[in-house]
Amino acid sequence: MDTDSILAGLNNKQLEAVTLPHQSALILAGAGSGKTRVLTTRIAWLIQTGQISPMGLMAVTFTNKAAKEMLTRLTAMLPINTRGMWAGTFHGLCNRLLRAHYREAGLPSTFQILDTGDQLSSIKRLMKLLNVDDEKYPPKQVQGYINSCKEEGLRAHAVEAYDAHSQKLREIYEEYDKQCNREGVADFAELLLRCYELLEREVHIRTHYQQRFQYILVDEFQDTNRLQYLWLKLLAGANNCLFAVGDDDQSIYGFRGARVGNMRDFERDFNVQNIVKLEENYRSHSNILDAANAIISHNKHRLGKNLWTSAGKGEPIRIYDAYNDTDEAQFIVDEVNMLQNEGVALGDIALLYRSNAQSRILEHSLFAANIPYRVYGGLRFFERAEVKHAMAYLRLIANAHDDTALLRIINFPARGIGARSLEQLQEAARTENCSLWQSAINKVGNGKAGAKGLEGFVALIRELVDQAYGITLAEMTELATTLTGLKAHYQNEKEGEDRIANLEELVTAAVAFSNQDFGNHNNVNDDADILTQFLNHASLEAGEHQADAGREALQLMTVHAAKGLEFNAVFISGVEEGLFPHEQSTYENNGVEEERRLMYVAVTRARQRLYLSHAQSRMLHGQVRYGIPSRFLDEIPDSLTKRLNSKPAPKTYATGGVYQTSTSAQSNYPYKIGQSVRHAKFGEGVVVSYEGNADNLVIKINFGREGMKSLAMEYAKLEKI
DNA sequence: CGACGTCCCCTTTTT
DNA sequence: GGGGACGTCG
Numbered sequence: 001m002d003t004d005s006i007l008a009g010l011n012n013k014q015l016e017a018v019t020l021p022h023q024s025a026l027i028l029a030g031a032g033s034g035k036t037r038v039l040t041t042r043i044a045w046l047i048q049t050g051q052i053s054p055m056g057l058m059a060v061t062f063t064n065k066a067a068k069e070m071l072t073r074l075t076a077m078l079p080i081n082t083r084g085m086w087a088g089t090f091h092g093l094c095n096r097l098l099r100a101h102y103r104e105a106g107l108p109s110t111f112q113i114l115d116t117g118d119q120l121s122s123i124k125r126l127m128k129l130l131n132v133d134d135e136k137y138p139p140k141q142v143q144g145y146i147n148s149c150k151e152e153g154l155r156a157h158a159v160e161a162y163d164a165h166s167q168k169l170r171e172i173y174e175e176y177d178k179q180c181n182r183e184g185v186a187d188f189a190e191l192l193l194r195c196y197e198l199l200e201r202e203v204h205i206r207t208h209y210q211q212r213f214q215y216i217l218v219d220e221f222q223d224t225n226r227l228q229y230l231w232l233k234l235l236a237g238a239n240n241c242l243f244a245v246g247d248d249d250q251s252i253y254g255f256r257g258a259r260v261g262n263m264r265d266f267e268r269d270f271n272v273q274n275i276v277k278l279e280e281n282y283r284s285h286s287n288i289l290d291a292a293n294a295i296i297s298h299n300k301h302r303l304g305k306n307l308w309t310s311a312g313k314g315e316p317i318r319i320y321d322a323y324n325d326t327d328e329a330q331f332i333v334d335e336v337n338m339l340q341n342e343g344v345a346l347g348d349i350a351l352l353y354r355s356n357a358q359s360r361i362l363e364h365s366l367f368a369a370n371i372p373y374r375v376y377g378g379l380r381f382f383e384r385a386e387v388k389h390a391m392a393y394l395r396l397i398a399n400a401h402d403d404t405a406l407l408r409i410i411n412f413p414a415r416g417i418g419a420r421s422l423e424q425l426q427e428a429a430r431t432e433n434c435s436l437w438q439s440a441i442n443k444v445g446n447g448k449a450g451a452k453g454l455e456g457f458v459a460l461i462r463e464l465v466d467q468a469y470g471i472t473l474a475e476m477t478e479l480a481t482t483l484t485g486l487k488a489h490y491q492n493e494k495e496g497e498d499r500i501a502n503l504e505e506l507v508t509a510a511v512a513f514s515n516q517d518f519g520n521h522n523n524v525n526d527d528a529d530i531l532t533q534f535l536n537h538a539s540l541e542a543g544e545h546q547a548d549a550g551r552e553a554l555q556l557m558t559v560h561a562a563k564g565l566e567f568n569a570v571f572i573s574g575v576e577e578g579l580f581p582h583e584q585s586t587y588e589n590n591g592v593e594e595e596r597r598l599m600y601v602a603v604t605r606a607r608q609r610l611y612l613s614h615a616q617s618r619m620l621h622g623q624v625r626y627g628i629p630s631r632f633l634d635e636i637p638d639s640l641t642k643r644l645n646s647k648p649a650p651k652t653y654a655t656g657g658v659y660q661t662s663t664s665a666q667s668n669y670p671y672k673i674g675q676s677v678r679h680a681k682f683g684e685g686v687v688v689s690y691e692g693n694a695d696n697l698v699i700k701i702n703f704g705r706e707g708m709k710s711l712a713m714e715y716a717k718l719e720k721i
Numbered sequence: 722c723g724a725c726g727t728c729c730c731c732t733t734t735t736t
Numbered sequence: 737g738g739g740g741a742c743g744t745c746g
Contacts, residue, residue, distance in 0.1 A: 585732080
């Protein structure tokens with residue numbers, strides 16, 4: 001392809017972005033504005049015009065999917081081999097750098113990557129060792145603390161801690177890092193931090209890569225955290241340019257450390273002169289875009305952007321006021337059936353919700369109505385217990401001193417190593433300051449009594465390592481599922497068929513991995529053997545969420561999971577105060593703004609038809625909750641919408657009699673639960689519950705944007721509405 | 722050791 | 737309501 005045909009079909013703004021001069025640039029790419037296209041075309045153009053060689057640039061994404069997509073499109077545009085190109089996820093690229101310079105990074109050549117679950121068990125183990133009270137310090141919270149420290153670029157010694165509690169956390173963090181180093185493992189955040197420190201410390205390595213990567217291109221820049229930004233800055237040095245593509249309005253990962261502020265910092269730190277806004281949307285009709293624009297305009301902290309389209313107004317946005325959650329689900333079922341009759345493919349319809357808990361009732365109704373559906377999210381292939389077990393055996397073949405792997409399977413399948421012998425083993429390892437495997441060998445070597453199970457285990461691992469010598473990866477994997485007794489174990493289990501199928505699938509995956517073109521993969525390791533590569537692949541790329549490929553099915557997912565996707569018709573369910581925006585968000589700084597961006601993302605998924613529904617009551621956490629319509633609904637101009645029911649839905653839907661949640665004395669209360677009321681100061685709200693006794697009755701009311709208020713009945717001046 | 726009961730928690734998620 | 741973690745009993 002020549003240069004012209006690469007650039008053909010771009011609009012002016014896209015063309016401007018693609019052909020910017022050799023300077024840092026920020027591309028503000030609105031939803032559906034051709035962001036990925038601009039990014040890949042920019043790369044193709046740089047290469048095609050001879051400004052850069054494929055090896056002289058780095059392209060960074062957040063997900064493996066995005067990286068793959070970029071390379072696929074690139075190959076379609078240019079007759080180049082993407083083999084060996086530095087394009088991949090932050091973690092994949094850091095892993096690659098660390099493999100290449102493992103000595104300088106202070107890591108063993110075969111270091112293993114801890115995924116989230118591994119990390120948690122590693123922390124739990126450490127806390128037990130340190131005798132830390134896990135009530136006071138819940139392991140999950142400790143994990144969150146450690147990860148957010150690392151993502152801020154802070155080692156334990158650099159973290160500020162004023163009170164006893166945070167000092168303890170810092171101490172655990174420090175010990176955790178020591179433990180990881182002892183075991184030669186790195187968690188996800190560690191990959192980044194370690195790589196950052198490597199580049200910062202080793203001047204010659206840094207200079208080498210700075211000279212190499214004259215261009216660094218970053219996708220979804222608004223999702224970068226502090227450390228990722230520092231890493232990019234370090235790699236770019238003083239002379240290279242950063243081409244950042246992002247959309248501040250779609251920043252929805254603040255809760256996991258993303259800093260939209262990086263966009264402003266980037267402008268300042270890199271003296272960015274080129275800011276290109278891509279505002280023409282090729283996805284949705286204008287009613288949908290206008291609604292999205294209207295919603296997001298209520299956010300104060302924006303870089304400023306307004307989507308437009310040359311497509312017509314399209315259909316109005318349909319709003320449905322459901323009586324309760326069942327009614328809402330039934331409404332969606334009916335509409336989906338109707339859409340199907342109109343010829344819309346099921347796979348082109350999405351059903352979105354704010355939180356996973358909402359999917360249950362929706363699924364129930366879909367199932368009853370015989371509508372095939374597919375739920376995104378949940379367990380991935382390499383996260384399944386049986387697969388992790390098999391992988392643990394493989395990890396021990398690679399490195400028997402991997403305590404996390406050893407602990408996972410030392411007694412699985414059961415071989416008589418109970419909690420007590422395990423404790424003894426850990427105790428011994430601690431005093432000898434060695435790995436559990438080493439300590440197990442010592443014990444067995446000593447011929448100590450009562451170590452029957454342990455003897456068997458040591459023999460098994462030795463046998464495994466012996467037999468693994470010189471065979472293929474697939475054969476090794478087979479060995480890890482059979483010799484170890486894993487498969488046999490599941491054969492005896494009642495519902496083990498799926499698990500066995502997954503173990504067989506793992507062997508297939510190993511075959512496929514061996515056969516593939518390694519250069520085409522972002523986590524290629526220059527130095528490592530194929531087993532290590534496979535283990536990395538499994539950690540870094542947990543595999544597709546279970547795919548029900550081929551079959552036409554309604555797409556169910558959270559709004560977060562829908563980012564980057566588009567559908568002909570979209571249902572957004574549960575558009576209520578407390579759910580969307582989520583109750584928790586109202587307590588957080590700028591929390592509602594992030595929720596609003598989330599709504600913006602949700603709305604902009606739709607090409608032609610958009611449904612927003614809310615329910616007056618719904619079952620949540622086992623009890624009925626009453627909500628009022630989301631403030632986001634009010635933010636959409638009436639001219640764009642069509643109310644499908646002007647009055648609350650007919651009560652015929654109310655099968656379960658949800659309003660009769662009988663707290664026995666309910667009839668004594670002045671207002672029924674669920675009654676809409678008006679308060680002079682707080683406005684409209686819904687009675688949620690009562691607290692206290694008759695002398696001192698407190699009424700709890702959900703005032704929506706004013707929040708949940710508890711008012712003394714005696715003084716609250718309320719008016720029924 | 723595993724089966725069963727009880728308690729507790731409960732946004733969003735990628736690597 | 738329901739899943740996961742933990743504890744007790746056979």
